[in-house]
Amino acid sequence: MDAKTLGDFIAGRRRELGLTQAQLAARLHLTDKAVSRWERGVGLPDLATLEPLAAALEVNLAELMTARRQPRPLPEAEEAAAQTLALARQSRSAGQRTLWWACAACLELFGAVAVFLVWVLAVSGPVAAASVASLLLGLGA
CATH class of the missing domain: 1.10.260.40 (lambda repressor-like DNA-binding domains)
Known part of the structure; x- marks a missing residue:
């Protein structure tokens, strides 16, 4: 078009x-x-x-x-146009679902890293706190 x-x-x-x-x-x-x-x-x-x-x-x-x-x-042309729009909408919604799942996977990974870092702090005590803090500051930047 x-x-x-x-x-x-x-x-x-x-x-x-x-x-x-x-x-x-x-x-x-x-x-x-x-x-x-x-x-x-x-x-x-x-x-x-x-x-x-x-x-x-x-x-x-x-x-x-x-x-x-x-x-x-032309009913055939009208039907073809409607079907084209329907297929385009399906394709768009499939792409949005894929993006949603990718975002969810990233959030899960971030959560797992956060839990791991909390565990490292709990096990290692104050000695590792500075290392973890610098790592978090680096990730935040």
């Missing part, structure tokens, strides 16, 4: 409906700056925004994604 072509389509359709950028943004619960970026071709709408944007512009997903009006509705 070419950002400039899509931006021109969004701007043209918005004007046909007699909406300002702020009004369109309000319908989408976004800022008018986001709509402005799309219309200038500087950025693209987020996947989660495509369906509400199509509804706000009174076009179907296929028209929005191809950035042109269709003389007659």
